[in-house]
Amino acid sequence: MTRSLSTLVASAVALLLLATLPLWLGNTYYINVASQILYWAVFALGLNVLVGWAGLTSLGHAALFAVSGYTAAILVTAGHSHLVGAVAAIAMTVATAAVFAVLALRATGIGFLMITLALGQILWGIAYRWASLTNGDNGINFKTRPQPFGLDLTSAPAFYYLALLVFLAAVASMLVFVRSPLGAALRGTRDQPRRMTALGYNVWLIRFLAFLLSGFWTAVAGLLFLYYNQFISPQIAALQTSAEALLMVISGGTATILGPIAGAAIVVIMKNVVSAYVERWNMVLGIIFVLIISFMPEGLVPGVRRLIGVAWRGMRPAKAVITVRGEASS
Amino acid sequence: MSALVVKGLTKAFGGLKVTRGVDLEVAPGERHLILGPNGAGKTTLFNQITGDFFPDAGTVLLNGRDITRVPARQRAHMGLARTYQIITLFGRDTILRNVTLAALGLSARRWNPFSRLDGQADLETRAMGALQRVGLDHVADRSLSETSYGERRRVEIAMALVQAPKVMLLDEPFAGLSVEERKGVQKLLMSLPRDLTMVMIEHDMDVALEFADRITLLNFGEVVVQGTRADVVADPRTREVYLGS
Numbered sequence: 185m186t187r188s189l190s191t192l193v194a195s196a197v198a199l200l201l202l203a204t205l206p207l208w209l210g211n212t213y214y215i216n217v218a219s220q221i222l223y224w225a226v227f228a229l230g231l232n233v234l235v236g237w238a239g240l241t242s243l244g245h246a247a248l249f250a251v252s253g254y255t256a257a258i259l260v261t262a263g264h265s266h267l268v269g270a271v272a273a274i275a276m277t278v279a280t281a282a283v284f285a286v287l288a289l290r291a292t293g294i295g296f297l298m299i300t301l302a303l304g305q306i307l308w309g310i311a312y313r314w315a316s317l318t319n320g321d322n323g324i325n326f327k328t329r330p331q332p333f334g335l336d337l338t339s340a341p342a343f344y345y346l347a348l349l350v351f352l353a354a355v356a357s358m359l360v361f362v363r364s365p366l367g368a369a370l371r372g373t374r375d376q377p378r379r380m381t382a383l384g385y386n387v388w389l390i391r392f393l394a395f396l397l398s399g400f401w402t403a404v405a406g407l408l409f410l411y412y413n414q415f416i417s418p419q420i421a422a423l424q425t426s427a428e429a430l431l432m433v434i435s436g437g438t439a440t441i442l443g444p445i446a447g448a449a450i451v452v453i454m455k456n457v458v459s460a461y462v463e464r465w466n467m468v469l470g471i472i473f474v475l476i477i478s479f480m481p482e483g484l485v486p487g488v489r490r491l492i493g494v495a496w497r498g499m500r501p502a503k504a505v506i507t508v509r510g511e512a513s514s
Numbered sequence: 515m516s517a518l519v520v521k522g523l524t525k526a527f528g529g530l531k532v533t534r535g536v537d538l539e540v541a542p543g544e545r546h547l548i549l550g551p552n553g554a555g556k557t558t559l560f561n562q563i564t565g566d567f568f569p570d571a572g573t574v575l576l577n578g579r580d581i582t583r584v585p586a587r588q589r590a591h592m593g594l595a596r597t598y599q600i601i602t603l604f605g606r607d608t609i610l611r612n613v614t615l616a617a618l619g620l621s622a623r624r625w626n627p628f629s630r631l632d633g634q635a636d637l638e639t640r641a642m643g644a645l646q647r648v649g650l651d652h653v654a655d656r657s658l659s660e661t662s663y664g665e666r667r668r669v670e671i672a673m674a675l676v677q678a679p680k681v682m683l684l685d686e687p688f689a690g691l692s693v694e695e696r697k698g699v700q701k702l703l704m705s706l707p708r709d710l711t712m713v714m715i716e717h718d719m720d721v722a723l724e725f726a727d728r729i730t731l732l733n734f735g736e737v738v739v740q741g742t743r744a745d746v747v748a749d750p751r752t753r754e755v756y757l758g759s
Contacts, residue, residue: 365618365634366627372604372615379602382564383619383673384590397627 202348206341215340216412221445221452222347223408226354228432228444230401235430236439237362238394239374241297244284244304246425248399250311252277252406253416257324258317266330274403280307281399285392292377304426311418323417326410337411347408354401358441361397370394371439435476437483446484515578517542517681517711523562523572525555532558534735535572540681540728543708547726548715549746551755555735556715557599560683563713564596565589577680591620593680597670597687599715603658609669610654613641616673644676648702664695671702684714688721696721723747731755 206215227249234240255276256269264272288299311318318324329337337343361367372380373387380387410416419425432451437443450472459465480487520538524531533555540546548556562569565586573582581589604612617637618624631637645651648668658666667687674682687703688696700721703712716722723729729746731739739749746752 361627363630363632364627365621365623365629365631366625368611368615368631369618369624371606375604375606376602378566379598379604380619381586382566382590382596383616383677384587385619385624386587393627 205348206344212340215344217452217456219340219344219347219412220456221449222344222351223405223412224429224432224452225445225448226351226401226408227405227429228436228448229354229358229441230398230405231429232433232438232440232444233358233361233370233394233398233401235433236443237367237370237374238391240288240292240391240394241430242284242288242300242398243297243423243426243430244288244300244302244307245398245402245429246423247304247307247421248277248281248284248402249406249409249425249429250416250418250421251280251307252403253410253420254311254318254324256407256410257326257416260326261324266332270330270407273407274400277403277406278396278399281395281402282392284399285395289388289391289395301423301426304421304423308418308421308423311421318418321418323415323419326414326416329411329414343412347412350404350408354404355441355445357401362441366390366393431473435473435484437485437487440483440485443483443485450484515542516540516575517544517577518563518713519573519575520559520563521573521575523559523569523574525558525562525567525569532735533562533569533732536732536735536737538730538737538740540711540713542680542711544711545725545727546711546713547722547729548713548732549719549722549729549752550732550738553734554732556732557685558735559732560596560685560713560715563683564594590677590679593678594683595674595677595679595681596683597667597674597685599685599689601663601666601670603666603669603673605658608655608657609645609650609661609665610638610641612658612669613644613672613676614638617641617644617676620677640676641672644672647675647706648672649698662695664691664698667691667695667699668702671699675706679710681711681713684712684716686715686717688716688718700725 205218209215209218231242231245234242252273256273259272260266260269284300284303287303288296291299312320329343331337335342337346369380369385369390372385373390377387409420428451432447433444434447435450436445436447451469454465454469454472458468462468476484476487482490516539518538518540520536523533523536525533536555536559548559550556558567561567563574565581565584568583573580575581576589576592576594579592581592584592604615607615614631614634614637617640618631618634621637623634642651642654645654648671650665650668650672653661653665658669661669671687684703687699691699696718703725706712714722714725723743726743728742729740730737731746731752733755738751738755739746
């Protein structure tokens with residue numbers, strides 16, 4: 185079976201499993217866990233645009249995630265429609281991402297990380313202290329989920345399918361982007377920014393656009409978070425959320441599509457499922473991350489691929505080799 | 515009109531003056547060699563010509579146009595290409611992808627986030643043409659990580675050539691190459707058409723002198739001697755710089 189055919193078959197099977205998940209999973213609790221995995225995966229995929237393909241590690245993305253949720257929550261609570269809330273949330277988050285980018289792209293590496301961290305903390309402070317707007321530490325209750333085209337999203341399976349649709353759109357957009365000229369240029373700016381400049385590329389602008397794309401999908405994930413939880417508080421804008429999303433990307437494998445998804449699945453399952461059985465689930469999560477980084481420093485998905493490749497080569501019989509003397513050896 | 519003119523180019527890093535009022539004039543189609551010992555300011559001069567650094571004083575003219583304050587990325591669009599002393603390629607990609615990326619750099623399609631780069635047949639055709647010129651078309655699909663140092667030098671040159679530059683700056687293109695590889699790269703450079711102006715930094719006098727129409731000798735950031743190959747070789751100051759008085 186060729187690699188492209190096996191990828192196609194694996195994708196079809198995965199799609200079938202995802203599309204029928206509420207049917208074979210049955211339990212509402214686990215369907216909700218699956219919904220959480222999907223919107224965290226959208227967040228991680230958005231962050232991966234910067235971390236993986238641009239080589240820019242952000243610790244301020246939780247703030248963008250929160251800007252989206254807060255904007256929609258504030259507008260809808262004030263009496264605007266869900267559509268207005270959603271569009272404004274995405275626009276506001278992308279605009280905030282633009283401000284973040286202008287300030288943070290003055291640096292790369294640790295400098296970039298520290299600026300995004302500082303910006304994130306500023307927005308967390310606003311969410312926490314500007315109580316007349318955000319209701320402070322009490323957060324905002326979001327009374328109803330939207331009903332796009334009259335569809336009721338209150339049930340777990342219905343919300344799951346919305347999350348799945350958005351997730352598939354995010355995956356598709358990443359697949360298209362990463363193979364595009366702009367995606368290739370972005371990877372070039374990660375690997376050889378100076379060379380890219382000499383080749384005629386505007387490295388700053390390419391990174392800026394990547395930040396906006398990342399901000400867009402973070403906004404979409406933030407909306408799903410709000411719709412799912414029907415509540416938002418400053419906690420979601422905190423550093424811990426940014427760090428968790430970053431761990432999802434790094435542990436799953438940066439600059440891959442499957443990596444952030446796998447990372448999101450690990451973190452959400454640990455939080456929701458393992459925590460029911462193991463009181464110190466945080467410790468288990470830590471051990472898992474240490475094991476991944478120790479044995480698969482490139483991340484879970486590329487690491488598993490590598491190990492499978494090694495195992496596959498090990499299982500194949502050695503080819504006969506003709507030596508210079510004409511003797512056959514194995 | 516000269517292809518490249520540098521007037522009074524001065525650059526200091528703190529108290530260290532790396533280039534001091536360097537003047538340089540390169541005619542269209544000329545092969546110009548920049549010579550000088552380590553620390554003479556050769557690469558810093560290149561970096562100011564390409565826009566990696568802006569000079570503290572002086573001007574740079576490319577085909578008569580003042581580009582002193584033009585950003586580096588725009589200079590590529592104006593017909594200036596360069597190679598690096600320390601090879602800077604995209605190690606995770608194939609040879610063909612490296613050169614295609616160079617061709618894409620001057621195309622408006624570099625902003626396209628939707629279509630597939632693999633489907634840009636004209637860019638790939640141009641890249642294959644450049645690879646054929648440097649003798650790497652038969653290994654175009656090879657990953658860069660599986661190539662020799664000499665092949666990487668050729669990829670660098672192919673990336674510059676695919677942009678069809680008017681002026682090409684070569685920063686020590688023979689550095690790190692074996693004798694055989696040097697001969698190959700030398701032959702390649704000699705075969706390039708005369709409508710391409712080339713300025714080269716090189717330490718290897720044997721191969722470099724054969725290449726050059728005119729030579730500029732730099733020392734401590736200043737032009738010591740400038741002229742034809744015969745003039746510079748015969749000048750006692752050249753010997754002084756290289757061998758000491």
